[in-house]
Amino acid sequence: MEVSRAAVVLSLAALAGLAAYPLVASDFGIDLATKILIYAILALSLELLVGQTGLVCFGQAAFFGIAAYATVRFSPEYDAAAIWWLLPAAVATSAAFALVVGALSLRTRGVYFIMVTLAFSQMAYYVIHDTPIGGGTDGIYLNVPPSVAIGPVSLVDLSDPSQFYYVALAAMTGCFVLLAVVLRSRFGRALAGIRVNEQRMRAAGFPTYPYQLAAFVISGAIAGIAGFLFATKDGFVNPELLSWHLSGAALVMIILGGLGHLRGAVIGAFALSLLEELFQSREFVGGFADHWHLGLGASIIACVALLPRGLIGLPRLLRARLVGARHAGAP
Amino acid sequence: MNATGEVLLAGIGIRRVWGGLVALDDVSIEVRRGEVHALIGTNGAGKSTLVNILAGEIPPSAGTVELLGHDVSAWSQPRRARAGLARSYQRTTIFPEFSVLENCRLCAQAKHPRPWAVWSAAARCETTLAAARRAAARVGLEDQLDRPAGLLSHGGRRQLELGMCLATDPQVLLLDEPLAGMGAEETDRMLALIDELRPGHGILLVEHDMDAVFRIADRITVMVNGQVIASDLPERIRENREVQTAYLGERA
Numbered sequence: 001m002e003v004s005r006a007a008v009v010l011s012l013a014a015l016a017g018l019a020a021y022p023l024v025a026s027d028f029g030i031d032l033a034t035k036i037l038i039y040a041i042l043a044l045s046l047e048l049l050v051g052q053t054g055l056v057c058f059g060q061a062a063f064f065g066i067a068a069y070a071t072v073r074f075s076p077e078y079d080a081a082a083i084w085w086l087l088p089a090a091v092a093t094s095a096a097f098a099l100v101v102g103a104l105s106l107r108t109r110g111v112y113f114i115m116v117t118l119a120f121s122q123m124a125y126y127v128i129h130d131t132p133i134g135g136g137t138d139g140i141y142l143n144v145p146p147s148v149a150i151g152p153v154s155l156v157d158l159s160d161p162s163q164f165y166y167v168a169l170a171a172m173t174g175c176f177v178l179l180a181v182v183l184r185s186r187f188g189r190a191l192a193g194i195r196v197n198e199q200r201m202r203a204a205g206f207p208t209y210p211y212q213l214a215a216f217v218i219s220g221a222i223a224g225i226a227g228f229l230f231a232t233k234d235g236f237v238n239p240e241l242l243s244w245h246l247s248g249a250a251l252v253m254i255i256l257g258g259l260g261h262l263r264g265a266v267i268g269a270f271a272l273s274l275l276e277e278l279f280q281s282r283e284f285v286g287g288f289a290d291h292w293h294l295g296l297g298a299s300i301i302a303c304v305a306l307l308p309r310g311l312i313g314l315p316r317l318l319r320a321r322l323v324g325a326r327h328a329g330a331p
Numbered sequence: 332m333n334a335t336g337e338v339l340l341a342g343i344g345i346r347r348v349w350g351g352l353v354a355l356d357d358v359s360i361e362v363r364r365g366e367v368h369a370l371i372g373t374n375g376a377g378k379s380t381l382v383n384i385l386a387g388e389i390p391p392s393a394g395t396v397e398l399l400g401h402d403v404s405a406w407s408q409p410r411r412a413r414a415g416l417a418r419s420y421q422r423t424t425i426f427p428e429f430s431v432l433e434n435c436r437l438c439a440q441a442k443h444p445r446p447w448a449v450w451s452a453a454a455r456c457e458t459t460l461a462a463a464r465r466a467a468a469r470v471g472l473e474d475q476l477d478r479p480a481g482l483l484s485h486g487g488r489r490q491l492e493l494g495m496c497l498a499t500d501p502q503v504l505l506l507d508e509p510l511a512g513m514g515a516e517e518t519d520r521m522l523a524l525i526d527e528l529r530p531g532h533g534i535l536l537v538e539h540d541m542d543a544v545f546r547i548a549d550r551i552t553v554m555v556n557g558q559v560i561a562s563d564l565p566e567r568i569r570e571n572r573e574v575q576t577a578y579l580g581e582r583a
Binding site for chain 2 (some may be wrong): 192
C-alpha cells in the first residue's frame with residue numbers, strides 16, 4: 001500500500017490535534033471523543049477484515065461486546081483488577097471467540113459468509129441477553145475500574161476522564177501502527193492478494209484458509225481492546241454492545257471513511273459519530289432531533305452516492321474537479 | 332526431440348462426472364521434462380476440466396494424479412503448487428491494482444511465506460524480490476516493473492501471467508490457452524518464450540491455435556467428448572484418420 005507524504009503529515013497533524021484536544025474541550029467533549037476513539041479501534045479491526053482481506057464480517061460487535069463483558073466478569077467485585085492481566089484476558093476471550101467463528105464461517109463465501117458471521121454474533125447476543133452470565137437486558141456494572149500501576153506506583157487513573165482519553169488515544173494509535181506494520185509485511189501482502197483474487201493465490205501456492213483465519217483472530221483481538229476500553233470507560237455493559245446495530249454501524253464507518261485505508265476507518269468513526277451527535281442535538285436541528293435517524297440515514301446515503309471512495313477520496317475528487325474545470329476553461 | 336525426460340506430471344484414469352454428465356472418461360496423460368505436450372480438442376471436450384483436476388482445483392470422481400513421482404490426488408492445490416506445479420488461466424488472472432513487480436513478488440512469496448515475520452516489510456524482502464525480477468525479465472517485462480499490471484496491454488498481461496507462474500519456480504507448467512486473443516507478433520513472442528522454457532520444464536499447453544500447436548508441440552493429445560482419441564507425435568496426429576474426421580475434419 002502506497003502512502004503519500006502528505007497523508008503521513010496530515011495523520012501526524014490529526015494526532016497532534018487529538019492530543020491537544022483535552023486542553024480546550026468540555027467534559028462532554030472529552031467523553032464524546034473518548035467514545036469515538038474506542039469506535040475507531042472497532043472500525044480499524046473491521047477494516048482489516050473487510051477492506052484488507054475482503055471478508056465482509058457482519059458480526060464485529062460480538063467480539064467487542066464479549067471482551068467488554070469479559071472485562072466486567074473477570075474483575076473482582078470490590079477491588080481494582082490490574083490492567084496487566086485484565087486486558088490480555090479480555091482480549092484473549094474475544095480472540096478465542098473469533099477463532100471459533102472464523103474457523104466455521106470461513107468455510108462459506110460471499111453472502112453466506114456475511115449471514116454466518118451475523119448468525120454467530122446474534123447467538124452471542126442471546127447468550128448474553130438470556131442467561132445469568134450477562135445479567136439480562138439491564139446489563140452489569142464494573143464497580144472499580146482496573147488499576148494501571150507498577151508495584152505501588154499508580155501510572156494512570158482510569159476514573160479520570162482526561163487521563164482515560166489519553167489511554168484511548170494511545171490505544172487507537174497503537175492499533176493503527178500495529179495494523180500498518182502488519183499490512184506491509186508478507187502476511188499483509190498475502191491478505192491483499194486474497195482480497196483481490198483468492199483463487200489465484202491458491203494457484204500460486206498460498207493456503208488461504210489459515211491466512212484468513214489469522215486475520216480473523218487478529219481482528220477479534222483488536223475489537224476486544226475496544227470492548228475492554230468501552231467497559232472500563234462507563235463501568236457498565238449491556239447486551240446492546242453485541243447487537244447487530246453496532247456491527248452495522250462499524251461497517252458504515254469503514255465504508256463512509258473509505259474502504260482499503262486504515263485512515264478511512266478512523267475518519268469514518270469520527271464522521272458517523274459526529275453526524276449522529278449533530279442530528280441528535282436540539283441546538284442545531286431543533287425538533288428534528290426526534291427524527292435523528294432520518295437525518296443520519298439521508299446524510300449517509302448522500303455520502304455514499306457522492307463519494308464512491310468514501311471521505312478519504314474527497315480531496316482527490318475535489319482536485320479532479322478543480323483541475324478538470326481549469327482544463328475545461330482553458331482556451 | 333527429446334521424449335526421454337522423466338515423467339513430471341501424470342493423470343491416470345481420470346474420470347469426472349457432473350450430475351449425469353460424464354465430462355471426463357478414463358483420461359490418462361503424461362507430461363515429461365523437456366517436452367511441450369499440447370492438449371487439443373473441440374469446445375466442451377473436457378480440456379479445462381482436466382487442467383483443473385491436474386492442478387487440484389477440483390477433485391476427480393475417479394483416478395489419480397502423480398506429481399514428481401508422488402501420488403498427489405489428496406493434496407490441495409496450494410500444496411501441489413508449492414511442490415512445483417504452476418498454472419495459468421484461460422481468462423487472464425492477475426492482480427490489476429498491484430505493480431508488475433508486486434504481482435511476481437507475491438507469487439514468489441508462496442515459496443518463502445514467513446507469515447509470522449510481520450515486522451519486516453514485504454517490499455524490502457530481497458529473496459522474493461530477486462525471484463520476481465528474474466521472472467519478470469524472463470518474460471520480457473523488466474522495463475515495466477513499476478507499472479500497475481492493469482495498465483498492461485493484453486499481450487503484456489499474458490506475459491505477466493506466465494511470469495507469475497515462473498516466479499513460483501515451477502517444474503510443471505499448465506498453460507490454459509496462453510495465445511488466446513493475441514496478435515501474430517505477440518503469438519510469436521509467446522511461442523519463443525515457451526520454447527525457451529522447454530528444456531527445464533514439463534509444459535502442458537491447452538490451445539486452439541492449430542498452427543501454433545503444430546509449430547511447438549513435441550506431443551499432442553486429442554480429446555473429444557471427454558475421451559482421449561489419440562496421443563502421439565505431431566506428424567502422426569496430422570495423419571490420424573480418426574482425428575481428421577473428429578476434429579481437423581474441414582482442414583484435411
